[in-house]
Amino acid sequence: MDWSYIFAVMVTSAFGLQAIVFGLAAIGINVQFGYTGLLNFGQAAFMAVGGYSVAVVVVTFGWSFWVGVPIGILAAIILALILGIPTLRLRADYLAIVTIAAAEIIRLILRSVTFKEIFGGSDGRQAFADGFFAMNPFPDDAALRIGPAVINDQQLFTYTVGWSLIAIALLVVWLLVRSPWGRVIKGIREDEDAVRSLGKNVYAYKMQALVLGGVFGALAGFITAIGAQNVNPDVFKTDATFFAYAILILGGAARVFGPLLGTVIFWALFQGTDVFLRQGIDAGLPIISLMDGTQAAVLRVMLVGLGIMLLMIYRPQGILGDRKELALDAR
Amino acid sequence: MPDSTQDSVSKKDQATKALADVPREAGASKPDAILVVDHVKRSFGGLVAVDVEHVEIQRGAITALVGPNGAGKTTFFNLLTGFDSPDTGTWMFEGRDLAGMPSYRVARLGMIRTFQLTKALSKMTVIDNMRLGATGQIGERMFQALFGFLWRGQENSVSAKADELLTRFKLLEKKADFAGSLSGGQRKLLEMARALMTDPTMVMLDEPMAGVNPALTQSLLEHIKGLREEGMTVVFVEHDMDVVRDISDWVIVMAQGSVIAEGPPDEVMRNPAVIAAYLGGHHDRALTDTGVSFTQEASEA
Numbered sequence: 001m002d003w004s005y006i007f008a009v010m011v012t013s014a015f016g017l018q019a020i021v022f023g024l025a026a027i028g029i030n031v032q033f034g035y036t037g038l039l040n041f042g043q044a045a046f047m048a049v050g051g052y053s054v055a056v057v058v059v060t061f062g063w064s065f066w067v068g069v070p071i072g073i074l075a076a077i078i079l080a081l082i083l084g085i086p087t088l089r090l091r092a093d094y095l096a097i098v099t100i101a102a103a104e105i106i107r108l109i110l111r112s113v114t115f116k117e118i119f120g121g122s123d124g125r126q127a128f129a130d131g132f133f134a135m136n137p138f139p140d141d142a143a144l145r146i147g148p149a150v151i152n153d154q155q156l157f158t159y160t161v162g163w164s165l166i167a168i169a170l171l172v173v174w175l176l177v178r179s180p181w182g183r184v185i186k187g188i189r190e191d192e193d194a195v196r197s198l199g200k201n202v203y204a205y206k207m208q209a210l211v212l213g214g215v216f217g218a219l220a221g222f223i224t225a226i227g228a229q230n231v232n233p234d235v236f237k238t239d240a241t242f243f244a245y246a247i248l249i250l251g252g253a254a255r256v257f258g259p260l261l262g263t264v265i266f267w268a269l270f271q272g273t274d275v276f277l278r279q280g281i282d283a284g285l286p287i288i289s290l291m292d293g294t295q296a297a298v299l300r301v302m303l304v305g306l307g308i309m310l311l312m313i314y315r316p317q318g319i320l321g322d323r324k325e326l327a328l329d330a331r
Numbered sequence: 332m333p334d335s336t337q338d339s340v341s342k343k344d345q346a347t348k349a350l351a352d353v354p355r356e357a358g359a360s361k362p363d364a365i366l367v368v369d370h371v372k373r374s375f376g377g378l379v380a381v382d383v384e385h386v387e388i389q390r391g392a393i394t395a396l397v398g399p400n401g402a403g404k405t406t407f408f409n410l411l412t413g414f415d416s417p418d419t420g421t422w423m424f425e426g427r428d429l430a431g432m433p434s435y436r437v438a439r440l441g442m443i444r445t446f447q448l449t450k451a452l453s454k455m456t457v458i459d460n461m462r463l464g465a466t467g468q469i470g471e472r473m474f475q476a477l478f479g480f481l482w483r484g485q486e487n488s489v490s491a492k493a494d495e496l497l498t499r500f501k502l503l504e505k506k507a508d509f510a511g512s513l514s515g516g517q518r519k520l521l522e523m524a525r526a527l528m529t530d531p532t533m534v535m536l537d538e539p540m541a542g543v544n545p546a547l548t549q550s551l552l553e554h555i556k557g558l559r560e561e562g563m564t565v566v567f568v569e570h571d572m573d574v575v576r577d578i579s580d581w582v583i584v585m586a587q588g589s590v591i592a593e594g595p596p597d598e599v600m601r602n603p604a605v606i607a608a609y610l611g612g613h614h615d616r617a618l619t620d621t622g623v624s625f626t627q628e629a630s631e632a
Contacts, residue, residue: 184471190453194446197526198525199439199529
């Protein structure tokens, strides 16, 4: 067992690409679900809309990468409006059903043969981030070494931008939830009729929260597209949404820094167990060596499911949560 | 406060005087109606829950809406305040047609309601509940909310106003507590105080005494009378006839969705149609002898 390698993997995962992407997605869900009580089960669709916007703009249309960014944000806003207009007047569970279905519809359109010319079918789109890396201030030979792991200059730039986006997103959420606006959405989470009876346009507030969370989802989509230099419909499966929920609940819903703490711990553990299990198999550890590497990869996804269940049962408020102000009874 | 007592008497007298010449009949027209309702009908499937031909609410008076269970009082409240929409009908509040208006806009026009099952936001603090009630807050707009200096001043004045109301409702020492930690009666008080944060012209209270312990009932009653003193119009749903008799200037009786009688409390309680609605037609002979036993049985119901 190479413990230093396992440790290095955990550290790089805790602050790596996936941690950034799902951190942003979870911040979006925190605004929607954590503070407003909106069950958006289609965050993957907002990520897909963001990621595909930059990819398609460059590869299919040959425009600049930087045109793709505002288009992606605009597309996320439009998607939120389309999902919200029919459902936000209804009970919370309708939004959940509509968003999870819409996310799958969008993913299936992206991978369909009919639109292969535009979206690239199941292969997705690659090599579109040159415009982004042209801005890279890090020299070609810059590299960050954490034990055996090496982070190159392009990754450094992606991570810098990604963590900056997280910082901005957290700042925005922090400012909003401390404002009268935040008070209204927290009121809506608990009892929207009470808020309505005081003359607040509940529908408009819910729409604003849905749009804001969706835009954070699109930012997550940008980072995953840039970091992998690849968008692919299967990156945006329903799993992506539930990973983000797992992260939010782990860190603590309705806490500004919940998604941040959640994503760091989640990815350290998720990738750490993978390396640990693989090394355990190689070292012939008892029980663990009954599996092969592929099975170990599946096992850790099962462990995520088990982890969500245990959290919901024993600590529904997450690590940072306040039991008194529990967000998880969204009706 | 001798002054306010003086005031209260005069406001009460004013209301009584204004209503003195109003005919004691369902749908009677009032000298100064703040709310005029016409042909409001709401059915759930085959059941007609509310079918009100015509009713008017006198400005500046306390009007009680009574009736046996299932009479449609709460549904009528929901319809008037935009929480439900009727099949047909119009109603004018201060000359404005409210039909089809969403509930939040009704509230912004100054017609504020409370709920039978108290809707204090229990996971928010008492003071945050109060602040939520204030209208026209700059910081409640999403982009302005990001910049504290734009709304901080207004927030301070909102908080000062909230403190004032909390003092009046004897909840000031609870201001930092979660509303969920309050007793049932305190929640009713909080809900009423929060409604006042909106500076309403008309307050609709749906069973303000339900679940309130007797010690608090009296203070709640005083607060409701206080609303009239301040010139507000109050409509409330209540089952307890003693309460109705004590504070209301006018009583509207509903049964099976319709208004069946109107009048000052003492007169309306002697109305045979009202007694029949509460206790069934066969009971009237036994009960006309003792008005008291009617009141008791009705309050038990």
